[in-house]
Amino acid sequence: MIFLDGKYAFSFVYSDKNWLIMKAKCNESFIKVKDILEAIPYGAAFLDENFRVVFINSFLEALTGYKSEEVKGLDINQIIKTNVFKELTAGIKKEEKLSIEGDIIDVHRRRIPVKITVTRFSQGENRWFMLVLEDLSRLKEKSLFLPQFGMEFILGNSPAILKIKEMLPIFATSNATLLIEGETGTGKDFLAEVIHKLSPRANNPFIKVNCGALPEPLLESELFGHVKGAFTGANADKPGMIKLANGGTLFLTEIGDLPFALQVKLLTFLDDKEFYPLGSSKKVKVDVRVIVATNKKLRQMVKEGKFREDLFYRLNVLKVQLPPLRERGDDILILADYFLKEFSEKAHKKIKGFSEQVLKVLRSYKYPGNIRELKNIVEYAVHVCSDDWITEKHLPEYLFTAINEEDQQKTLAKDWSSLKTQKNESFTWAEFEKKKIIEALTSCDGKKTEAAKKLGWARSTLWRKLKKYGLE
Amino acid sequence: MKILITLEKDHVAPRFDFTREVLIVENKGEKVRTVILPRSSAEELCSFILAENIDLVVCGGIEETYYQYLLWKKIRVIDRVIGPAKEVLKRVIKNNLKEGEIVK
Structure with a gap:
């Protein structure tokens, strides 16, 4: 008979259906150990005196990928696969309750840091153990x-x-x-x-x-x-x-x-x-x-x-x-600083910060991939940088192409709108763009690389547009 | 086919990285030997598996990194296996063992 708080008493017995049940003294009603375990919001197992499984709850089933009925009678460490099992079994012989931090390998082959708490219940010569497994990965990470x-x-x-x-x-x-x-x-x-x-x-x-x-x-x-x-x-x-x-x-x-x-x-x-x-x-x-x-x-x-x-x-x-990053103004720099610190520590580098020019680039880029993209840009720069400061040469090339293209697009749009105001209504955007390409090519003696540079496009963009307008 | 089973006493070891003993089986069980490893280390066990030209590894819990590494080296891995090594071996030879299997 086990007493809790001096008020309630219970004992463990097997029912006719071989369920391990808790027999409460007060009203002689029965509670299945299974139901108690299911109420625990962590992975939990009820074990016999040899650390063999009597029952595991659905949290532990999900974590380990094994079903409770399949693992009945098996050594618990075969199921949870922890690195501290020896310490647990040795420690619980001396104490009634024991908590140890360790790790387990879960069903998805992830090593998860856990806190394992084992409580011993004695009933005459019989002993039972309750094992609770708390996932610490979120706590440790963040x-x-x-x-x-x-x-x-x-x-x-x-x-x-x-x-x-x-x-x-x-x-x-x-x-x-x-x-x-x-x-x-x-x-x-x-x-x-x-x-x-x-x-x-x-x-x-x-x-x-x-x-x-x-x-x-x-x-x-x-x-x-x-x-x-x-x-x-x-x-x-x-x-x-x-x-x-x-x-x-x-x-x-x-x-x-x-x-x-x-x-x-x-x-x-x-x-x-x-x-x-x-x-x-x-x-x-x-x-x-x-x-x-x-x-x-x-x-x-x-x-x-x-x-x-x-x-x-x-x-x-x-x-x-949630606002897109391009609309968050100086938040871009706060986030970039945060990521810089994070990645520098991980890469064991002592980078002091971003150069003025880099800050300008970071501020003017439009980030279609938002914070995830900014994070990747900073990670790239940290890996590439071997100096004290991150300068333009450490940034991914596509940033400059995108910014140039955008600036050029803006200039073209400006010219276009001025053309429109000159009441040239029948003139279409395609014709206007075509005209600009021809102008650029003429001024560069047909050299496509130079013309692309002049237009502020990548060579591939110019090539695509040439094809589109039949100018090849 | 050369098979390696991670061992703890006479059962499949629950953890690949804590394995201190392995069973190596050749010619469909005709040649069986046990090897005691100098220490438990997942990296060293992977190198040992490669050096021994193992084709199939049977183990308990293994981390994704080592699992993928072995697959990349064209070594088949059946993991999360529970049970006595002898019985597990019989199932492997009959080509009747799958991942997460509990052999009693």
Whole structure:
């Protein structure tokens, strides 16, 4: 008999169905160990005195890729594959509860830092162990996610970003569905994770599903799970991402790519917070906060009939519009400095900063790939640079071509508009561009490389345009 | 085909990088030998596998980097296998073992 807080007493016994159950003293009701383990928001296992598995919960199933029924009776280290198993077994002989930090290899062959806590229960001569496995990878990667750092971690002081920072505590404390819109590379996934980490659900899972990555039948099973025999190849029950996110946050990225048929099922789930796994007649109820993100214009998609209007309004409760980097002014330099520091440390280089000219280039480039592109540019420069300062020669070549082309385009557009004002209405843009090319080629004696330079284009651009206008 | 199975006692070792002993099998099980490794190291085990001209590695948990490295070197890897090495070997010879399999 085990006493907890001097009030409750329980013992472990096997039921007639060979379930290990906890027998409570107060009312003689029975609780399955399985149900207790499922309530723990981490990977957890119940073990016998020889560290052999009695039961593992669905978190641990998802982490290790093994099913609880398959691994019953096996040594727990065969399942979790940790580097500190010897220390654990030796330590728990002396103490009733023991926590050790180590790592495991998960089903995706990733080495994950974990904190393993083992608690010993004794009942007469019998001993049982409860093992809880806490994933520390997020904590180790980003201790900056802690609430006091949350605000500073979203870098930048542009008006749009300041507004988002202001709203962040509201987004974090709310349970309402949040829609994040923004171009590719603006940091939608990152913002969703920050909001989760600042929310009261921070200690529970953050599950990300990319709605554009899987075909419809697979996505349905991935999200809602299935039961054994639901379709060919469904050899065992699968909990589904929504169930795994129970207590935490479900982040659906690329929501604009969600197939039409699944939009209905998602809408029903968002309304009722319960769903039927594929092939099951038993409803599953979960407590999940949903955040969705897209780089498409959902309202436009609704107008075009590609996205359900009712789902759009259901998702659009709270909304954040992440600004493209080109509209964030000096945030570009703040972010560039941050990335410079990060990559210099990683590459063990002592780079002091960017030259004035580089700062000008960084400020004037338009970043179609947004923050992701800026990050890549800085990473490139850090690797190429062997001096104290990053100068123009350390930047990728395409930056200058893009900026030149843009400037030239602006000049051409200026000339064009002046031509227009001279009431030359019948003159088209193509004709105007053709004229400019001929002028450039004539002045360079037909030398294409020089003409391209004069026009501010890459040689390939000139070649393409020559072909287009039949000037080859 | 030359097969290598990572060992811990008489079972497949749970971790590739902590393996101290391996079983090397040739000619469909006719020639079997056990090799004790000087230390546990994933890099050194990879070099050993290459030096021994192994065709197939059977192991427990292996990190993606080493898994991909072995594949790149045209060595087949069946990982996340659990069970007694003897039984596992029988399954390998019958060409009846797949990734994540639990052999009892």
